Amino acid sequence: MIYLPSDYDQNGNLKLPWLFYLVLLLQARSWVLLLMAGASRQQGEALMSLFWPDRSTFLLSLLPGIPAVVAFLLAGYRQRWPQLWRAWYRLLIVLQLALVGWQAVLIWRSDEVSLAALLLLAADLFAAWWLLTNRRLRACFYGES
Secondary structure, X not given: OOOOHHHEOOOOOEOOOHHHHHHHHHHOHHHHHHHHHHHOOOXXXXXXXXXXXXXXXXXXXXXXXXXXHHHHHHHHHOOOOHHHHHHHHHHHHHHHXXXXXXXXXXXXXXXXXXXXXXXXXXXHHHHHHHHHHOHHHHHHHHOOO
């Protein structure tokens, strides 16, 4: 597949799509929410209860964000550690599919389904589809040009 010259950086490597970084933020959403709640002291409790009504699962929800944060860091070193970078792609896909399943279970077990939970499920489904089907992203991970 041929890409535009603007799709390459100064070293001749394909640039990661901007949507990839949004998917990483979606995977690390609990960390983002925790930072936002900590920054806004007065509205922090309301923000937490909007996105995580069940507090028992919040600490568990911080775990999927760890590989996403590591992917942010690895993105700058993908030519230095190509095998780790390729393995991380598969890990991010598995992680996203697990997030889809987990969000679906949370909705299924909930007494009252919120709009925020449905929107997160839709975003997770889109992110999983995009990670699995985007050719340019796959080329960035596997070194195809």
